[in-house]
Amino acid sequence: xxxxxxxxxxxxxxxxxxxxxxxxxxxxxxxxxxxxxxxxxxxxxxxxxxxxxxxxxxxxxxxxxxxxxxxxxxxxxxxxxxxxxxxxxxxxxxxxxxxxxxxxxxxxxxxxxxxxxxxxxxxxxxxxxxxxxxxxxxxxxxxxxxxxxxxxxxxxxxxxxxxxxxxxxxxxxxxxxxxxxxxxxxxxxxxxxxxxxxxxxxxxxxxxxxxxxxxxxxxxxxxxxxxxxxxxxxxxxxxxxxxxxxxxxxxxxxxxxxxxxxxxxxxxxxxxxxxxxxxxxxxxxxxxxxxxxxxxxxxxxxxxxxxxxxxx
Numbered sequence: 001x002x003x004x005x006x007x008x009x010x011x012x013x014x015x016x017x018x019x020x021x022x023x024x025x026x027x028x029x030x031x032x033x034x035x036x037x038x039x040x041x042x043x044x045x046x047x048x049x050x051x052x053x054x055x056x057x058x059x060x061x062x063x064x065x066x067x068x069x070x071x072x073x074x075x076x077x078x079x080x081x082x083x084x085x086x087x088x089x090x091x092x093x094x095x096x097x098x099x100x101x102x103x104x105x106x107x108x109x110x111x112x113x114x115x116x117x118x119x120x121x122x123x124x125x126x127x128x129x130x131x132x133x134x135x136x137x138x139x140x141x142x143x144x145x146x147x148x149x150x151x152x153x154x155x156x157x158x159x160x161x162x163x164x165x166x167x168x169x170x171x172x173x174x175x176x177x178x179x180x181x182x183x184x185x186x187x188x189x190x191x192x193x194x195x196x197x198x199x200x201x202x203x204x205x206x207x208x209x210x211x212x213x214x215x216x217x218x219x220x221x222x223x224x225x226x227x228x229x230x231x232x233x234x235x236x237x238x239x240x241x242x243x244x245x246x247x248x249x250x251x252x253x254x255x256x257x258x259x260x261x262x263x264x265x266x267x268x269x270x271x272x273x274x275x276x277x278x279x280x281x282x283x284x285x286x287x288x289x290x291x292x293x294x295x296x297x298x299x300x301x302x303x304x305x306x307x308x309x310x311x312x
Contacts, residue, residue: 001125002312005275009236010132010304018042018102018132020090022083022116025049025065026107027056030298032064033136034104037302042102045069046086048079048112055293080115080122080159087123098128098310105263106136107296110284113263114157114270120309121274128310135263135303137232138296140205145179145215151186152288156256160273162281164254170194172253174245175225176201176269177216178261183285184219187258191283194253196225197245201262203232204301212261232262235305239268246272250279258283264303271307 021042023035027050035045047065049072054062065071074082091099105113120129156162173193177184177200188196198220202209213220220227228245230238242257242265249255257280259269273282 003121003124004310004312005271006308007236007239008306010134010306014041016041017100019094019096019099020044020046020086021069021102021104023047023065023104024107024112025058025061025071027058027061027293028107028296029057030136030138030296031057031061031107033298034106034134034302035064035068037134038102044090047071049073051075053293056295078115079112080119083116083119084122087119087129088126091123091127098130101129101131102134103131104134104136105267106134108263110259110266110270110286111157113266114160114273114282117270117274118159124309125311128308131307131309133235133267133304133307135235135267136298137204137301137303139299140203140207140211142207142211144294145211148182149287149291151183151285153284153286154186154190155284156281157270157273157284160270160277160280160282162254162256162273162277162279164278167254169252169254172197172249172255174199174242174255174257174269176259176261176265177219178212179215180260180285181215181219183260184216184258187283187285191256193256198225198227199230199242199261199265200227201230201232201265203262204299230265232264233301233303235264235267235303238264239271239305242268242272243275246276246280250276254281255279256281256283258285260285267305
């Protein structure tokens with residue numbers, strides 16, 4: 001069954017309500033920023049827990065979410081299965097033609113985000129879903145670029161392997177970059193692409209782009225890569241940029257997207273991977289469980305995009 005994806009700019013109509021807000025219980029102080037911003041415009045709240053030490057703002061965040069809704073632990077069943085079950089139960093209880101969701105991706109890692117999108121795709125075969133993805137832009141902190149973490153994960157995301165019918169095609173790598181320069185180089189060494197297109201984000205704070213340019217200077221100045229800029233404050237525009245590039249390339253190339261850098265680019269990469277599952281692999285490079293806990297405070301701006309996903 002074919003799935004239809006329709007995208008639009010995020011609507012900020014204060015009269016709109018959501019059947020469910022899905023958010024993440026993590027240790028970043030910005031984890032509650034979107035929930036506060038929505039100011040009760042949701043009938044239910046579900047916060048997915050992380051199996052992690054109770055460090056930084058974790059305890060305060062847990063107390064906050066316990067007052068507003070349910071905290072669930074997806075460790076036993078997995079994020080995809082648990083979220084699918086949550087959506088089917090919600091649709092059955094509401095008896096509505098479509099359900100409306102808000103999903104806060106601010107503290108959501110790329111593996112979890114990819115499973116959430118796969119769950120939406122599965123549920124859309126049975127009932128249409130309208131989703132507003134929200135992202136709280138983090139404050140710039142130069143210290144975040146000073147930590148070189150070990151590469152523990154370097155593989156395609158589950159469900160986004162990009163099983164092409166023509167494995168002999170040359171490979172194009174579309175690489176987002178941020179402060180994780182060692183992860184970017186590890187991905188390129190593993191994939192060995194014929195050509196590389198690097199996406200670099202411009203945020204509300206100009207210091208972010210300046211630091212990313214500095215951290216990735218040798219890569220960005222290489223004649224072997226093409227560099228594309230995108231605006232972190234415009235997720236829909238970023239998605240369209242990536243979609244245009246993929247559609248222009250997929251007929252003759254295999255494509256691997258490596259969504260380092262801003263979570264806005266990660267969202268775009270995972271959505272494009274879901275739309276073109278045979279042509280696009282989405283690659284995860286990370287420190288895994290050895291990742292050092294770092295706070296991300298909210299800078300103020302909240303951005304996002306709307307998705308309506310349904311069966312054709």
